[in-house]
Amino acid sequence: xxxxxxxxxxxxxxxxxxxxxxxxxxxxxxxxxxxxxxxxxxxxxxxxxxxxxxxxxxxxxxxxxxxxxxxxxxxxxxxxxxxxxxxxxxxxxxxxxxxxxxxxxxxxxxxxxxxxxxxxxxxxxxxxxxxxxxxxxxxxxxxxxxxxxxxxxxxxxxxxxxxxxxxxxxxxxxxxxxxxxxxxxxxxxxxxxxxxxxxxxxxxxxxxxxxxxxxxxxxxxxxxxxxxxxxxxxxxxxxxxxxxxxx
Ligand SMILES: [Zn+2]
Numbered sequence: 001x002x003x004x005x006x007x008x009x010x011x012x013x014x015x016x017x018x019x020x021x022x023x024x025x026x027x028x029x030x031x032x033x034x035x036x037x038x039x040x041x042x043x044x045x046x047x048x049x050x051x052x053x054x055x056x057x058x059x060x061x062x063x064x065x066x067x068x069x070x071x072x073x074x075x076x077x078x079x080x081x082x083x084x085x086x087x088x089x090x091x092x093x094x095x096x097x098x099x100x101x102x103x104x105x106x107x108x109x110x111x112x113x114x115x116x117x118x119x120x121x122x123x124x125x126x127x128x129x130x131x132x133x134x135x136x137x138x139x140x141x142x143x144x145x146x147x148x149x150x151x152x153x154x155x156x157x158x159x160x161x162x163x164x165x166x167x168x169x170x171x172x173x174x175x176x177x178x179x180x181x182x183x184x185x186x187x188x189x190x191x192x193x194x195x196x197x198x199x200x201x202x203x204x205x206x207x208x209x210x211x212x213x214x215x216x217x218x219x220x221x222x223x224x225x226x227x228x229x230x231x232x233x234x235x236x237x238x239x240x241x242x243x244x245x246x247x
Contacts, residue, residue: 032155034157035155038155038160038170042169042241043160043163043164043169043170044155044160044169044170044172045169045170045171045172045203045237045241046172046173046174046175046203047174047199047201047202047203048201048203048240048241048243048244049201049244049245050200050201050240050243050244050245051200051245052200052233052243053200053230053231053232053233054200054201054232054233054234054235054239054240054243055177055198055200055201055202055203055204055227055232055234055235055240056082056083056202056203056204056234056235056236056237056239056240057080057082057083057204057206057220057234058082058083058084058085058109058149058171058173058203058204058205058206058237059071059082059083059084059085059206059207059208059209059216060084060085060111060149060205060206060207060208060209060210061085061087061090061111061115061182061207061208061209061210062084062086062087062090062094062097062207062208062209062213063084063086063090063091063094063097063098063101063208063209064090064094064208064209064213065093065094065097066213066214067208067209067213067214067216067217068094068097068101068208068209068213069097069100070214070217071208071213071216071217071220072097072100072101072104072106074217074220074221074224075104075106075220075224076104077221078221078224078225078228080224080234081105081106081107081234081235081236081239082106082107082234082236083106083107083108083109083147083171083236083237083238084101084106084107084108084109084208085109085110085111085147085149085171086098086108086109086110086111086133086136086137087111087112087113087114087115087133087209088110088112088113088114088132088133088134088135088136088137089113089114089136090209091133091136091137091140092136095140098137098140098141099140099141102140102141106236107146107147107236107237107238107239108137108141108145109145109146109147109148109149109171109237110130110133110134110137110145110147110148110149110168111133111148111149111150111151112129112130112133112150112151113128113129113130113132113133113136114129115151115152116129116151117151117152117154118150118151118152118154118156118159119154123158123162126158126159126162127162129151130148130159130162130163130166131166133148134148134166134168145168146168146169146238147168147169147170147171147237147238148163148166148168148169148170148171149170149171149172149173150170153172155170169241171203171237172203173203173204173205174199174202174203174204174205176197176199176202177194177197177202177203177204177205178205179193179194179205179206179219181206181207181212181215181216181219182207182210182211182212182216183212184212185212185215186215187215187216187218187219187221187222188219188222190206190215190216190219190223191219191220191222191223191226194219194223195223195226195227195230198227198230198232201240201243201244203237203240206219206220
């Protein structure tokens with residue numbers, strides 16, 4: 001019995017070390033010990049309880065001068081609204097694209113200023129990343145974003161406090177709806193992943209600002225008609241939050 005117990009302990013220790021060393025977003029999602037409390041408090045949102053067939057498409061790490069205009073064209077073609085989590089540094093370089101997103105009624109959220117690894121920096125740096133990201137968007141739209149999505153899915157008690165102080169909400173994503181589209185994945189596979197995991201109230205994470213962005217744009221063009229065929233409607237993350245079914 002003792003041997004068994006020791007083996008188990010070693011297994012859990014190894015599992016813990018392994019998971020601690022991997023910063024992949026999917027693992028972070030379930031791993032933070034306070035995640036469920038933050039979700040109850042609605043300071044962190046991963047999905048929304050609803051009977052209605054609605055989901056939110058979200059796009060990270062842009063705006064990208066090549067892929068984002070194509071994505072906006074695709075969204076317009078299908079009359080779809082999305083939420084963009086923007087990097088302040090790219091917002092400053094592409095103000096016209098940000099203006100276009102805003103004019104076309106997409107929601108703009110903050111994804112930090114430079115996508116720095118928050119694990120490697122102190123509180124002042126993290127606060128500055130959040131505030132500079134907010135300021136870059138506000139300078140163009142005149143409106144401070146309501147939503148923040150931390151780079152790499154980073155979460156800490158201190159950072160959540162900072163977001164409370166900013167009177168914002170952390171818009172995470174639905175674990176099952178992370179297709180890892182930023183990897184070298186073809187459009188059809190990205191769309192298939194989303195359709196086969198589809199449920200009402202989900203927040204779907206995609207990336208227009210990474211190197212596989214052109215496949216993501218093609219995926220969205222395949223995906224939206226299929227979502228409509230399934231009877232789904234696309235809303236922004238803030239609209240989705242406002243539709244939450246209260247018990
Ligand atoms: Zn990102």
